Amino acid sequence: MTPTTHVTSDPDGAPASQPVNPPRAFSVFSAAELKTALKKMYLIRRFEEAAEEAYQRGLTYGTMHLSIGQEASAVGACLPLGPSDYITSTHRGHGHCIAKGADPKLMFAEFSGKETGYCHGRGGSMHIADVENGNLGANGIVAGGIPIAVGAALSIKKRGLPNVALSFFGDGAANEGAFHEALNIASIWKLPVIFVCENNKYAMSTSIERALSVKNVADRAVAYSMPGVIVDGNSVIDMADAVMAAMDRAHAGLGPTLIESKTYRLRGHSRSDRNRYRTREEIESWAARDPIGRFEGDLIAHGLATAADCIAIREAAEAEIAAAVQFSNDSPLPSVDHLLSDVYTPVEAKP
Amino acid sequence: MTAPLSATTGALPVDPTATRELSFAEALREALGQALEADERVFLMGEDIAIYGGAFQVTLGLLERFGHDRVMDTPISELGSAGVAVGAALAGSRPILEFQFQDFATLAMEQIVNQAAKIRFMFGGKCSVPVVFRAPTGSGTGGAAQHSQSLEAWYAHVPGLKVVQPSNPYDAKGLLLAALDDPDPVMFFEHKLLYKVKGHVPEAPYRVPIGKAAIARPGTHLTIVASAIMVSRSLEAAKELAEKGIDVEVIDLRTLRPLDTETIIASVKKTTRLMCVYEGVKTLGIGAEISAMIAESDAFDYLDAPILRLGGAESPIPYSPILEKAAVPQVADIVAAAERLAKKRV
Incomplete structure (x- = not known):
């Protein structure tokens, strides 16, 4: 197979190429599943807004990296995954966690440093994980999760399991050595791993134009003999279709795929961001391509949901996040007595 | 102990229980082989460990016994390989990654120090990272500044890691098997000058407890x-x-x-x-x-x-x-x- 870059649609460039076939996601997923996907998008949006509100009210401690505007990328990529498929995530990971099925209550408690959080307050915003449900964790190190996903895929292959590992990372991570080493290893060993680069145009303040030697991150796939697929990351359906194609390839033993999700973060990098590196016009132009409204439009156009359904879904998500915030507020802080208890696994010595 | 001389050769018969001697490298090889036999989750990764048998021949012959799926040559990608080992451990495998020299593990510090050592803690104790990182250390071979370091104190400074450094063949085997049983990441450092040193090593698997001098x-x-x-x-x-x-x-x-x-x-x-x-x-x-x-x-x-x-x-x-x-x-x-x-x- 000759590796090529497939452009399904490119929100930055020329008009998107027309898909030959109707999107597969509409035939694979039921209306109920697609409405659950919409709910997850609203959960992510409201979770991030609640985190931001907590910051504005002076109630947060550490930093946070909000994914408002990138909901379709997380939800669309995770839509085809099952609980036994793995993901690795990033510092901007709240959305990936919710998309993979995490409980916002336990997430908000973790974000707030409470004992009831996913990591009992040890990890915080950047380290939320749910290993039992296949989420190998957000990661505070750029590109840190990429080789870990390759390792999970190696374990899957060794055990003959029908699963995949999917690694989310940003455009900045594509310039780390770990990205290149991981893609090479995944390719030579033909591992069932899917690399999802969420290209939101900026590694903190540094634009891809100033930091990336290629026009698209997906162009680098050629160097590792795998397909490089550019997807409109603000489309749930396009993301789900691209991941399903990558899963087919992985299940067939053909190895990894690099998917570049072109998207945009509408908020700053973190709470210290003053937006000195981009224009208001640019931000507003992307706000106009809001992925949630777009997915609602898709669902209504295909007769899978009504406008009233969408409002009900949004309200249900808002209520769920309000309950998550309340749960977190009502939760106890961790006990200082247990500071050291999770550094090592308790072991019983063998003779 | 006295044993009768062989009537035909005049040589002492070998009593494997008491006088069995192996080199430090052979003791490690025996431990690796026994671990691969005992637990199908165990596999070895490293640069030139399969066909070549490792830079110090520790894994020599294991490829022939266990095949490429269990004894895996990696590209020269220390950081990537360390991350792969961490991910495989998280997903239920028991990887042993050999760094060709401890000096080269500096390329993988991110995965060792930020990931392997901290994942259990950061995730609230909900998982473990059972990985063993082996590496030859020390001077005395003419390797000069980038092939001779003794950086074990770096790793010993990191909560979440265990750091093991055997001094003889008996401990090499027993500590390596203990490291493999351990649910947490273990740095296993082997001094190059010890590889050829011989000593008594029982054949049956045994453990030398980690943390006991x-x-x-x-x-x-x-x-x-x-x-x-x-x-x-x-x-x-x-x-x-x-x-x-x-x-x-x-x-x-x-x-x-x-x-x-x-x-x-x-x-x-x-x-x-x-x-x-x-x-x-x-x-x-x-x-x-x-x-x-x-x-x-x-x-x-x-x-x-x-x-x-x-x-x-x-x-x-x-x-x-x-x-x-x-x-x-x-x-x-x-x-x-x-x-x-x-x-x-x-």
Whole structure:
């Protein structure tokens, strides 16, 4: 197979190429599943807004990296995954966690440093994980999760399991050595791993134009003999279709795929961001391509949901996040007595 | 033990239970082979470990027995390979990654220090990362500055890691099998000069517990705390010192993290003098930690002389053999330092 870059649609460039076939996601997923996907998008949006509100009210401690505007990328990529498929995530990971099925209550408690959080307050915003449900964790190190996903895929292959590992990372991570080493290893060993680069145009303040030697991150796939697929990351359906194609390839033993999700973060990098590196016009132009409204439009156009359904879904998500915030507020802080208890696994010595 | 001579050859028959000897490298190979046999989750990764058998031949012959799926040559990608090992461990496998030299593991510090060591803690104790990272360490082979370092103190500074450094073939096998049983990441450091050293190694699998030091030689006048090649050098020095009337107790740390403080404290209380001998650079090294630990313990009141550290020079490891030898403690240095210490009084 000759590796090529497939452009399904490119929100930055020329008009998107027309898909030959109707999107597969509409035939694979039921209306109920697609409405659950919409709910997850609203959960992510409201979770991030609640985190931001907590910051504005002076109630947060550490930093946070909000994914408002990138909901379709997380939800669309995770839509085809099952609980036994793995993901690795990033510092901007709240959305990936919710998309993979995490409980916002336990997430908000973790974000707030409470004992009831996913990591009992040890990890915080950047380290939320749910290993039992296949989420190998957000990661505070750029590109840190990429080789870990390759390792999970190696374990899957060794055990003959029908699963995949999917690694989310940003455009900045594509310039780390770990990205290149991981893609090479995944390719030579033909591992069932899917690399999802969420290209939101900026590694903190540094634009891809100033930091990336290629026009698209997906162009680098050629160097590792795998397909490089550019997807409109603000489309749930396009993301789900691209991941399903990558899963087919992985299940067939053909190895990894690099998917570049072109998207945009509408908020700053973190709470210290003053937006000195981009224009208001640019931000507003992307706000106009809001992925949630777009997915609602898709669902209504295909007769899978009504406008009233969408409002009900949004309200249900808002209520769920309000309950998550309340749960977190009502939760106890961790006990200082247990500071050291999770550094090592308790072991019983063998003779 | 006496055994009848063979009627035909005149040679002593081999009694494998009592006199079975293996080199340090063979002992490690036997442990790896037994682990691969016992647990199908176990696999080996590393640069040139399969066909080539490893730079120091530790994995020689394992490819033929277990195949490429269990004994995997990796590309020269230390960071990527370490991450793959971490991910495989998280997903239920039991990887053992060999770094060709400890110096090269510096390329993988991100995965070792930020990921492997912290994942269990960061995730609230909900998972473990059972990975073993093996690496040859130390000078004495003409490897010069980038193939000879002793950076074990770096790793011992990181909560979440365990750091093991055997000094003889028996411990090499027993500690490696213990490291493989361990649910947490273990750094397993093998001094290059020990690979060919022979010693008694039982064939059946056994474990030497991680975190427990050994008294390699009991003594009464002063305590030397050492690990890896410095144990045999200290034992050799102890022989010379015994002839001079100085009875040295040599403690083999075996594990740098967790440190067996109890054994060291008990020994210092008995001998009242402490000397730390280590190949890593002296300043901020393992000897600094042991000295401070004793200074903070109730053994401090027993000291009859200031604690003495004999560590590596404050320089990279040089190439020329005369310089290379001068950069790390040798037997004569240990003898001279111990003589000074034995005469000193607080």
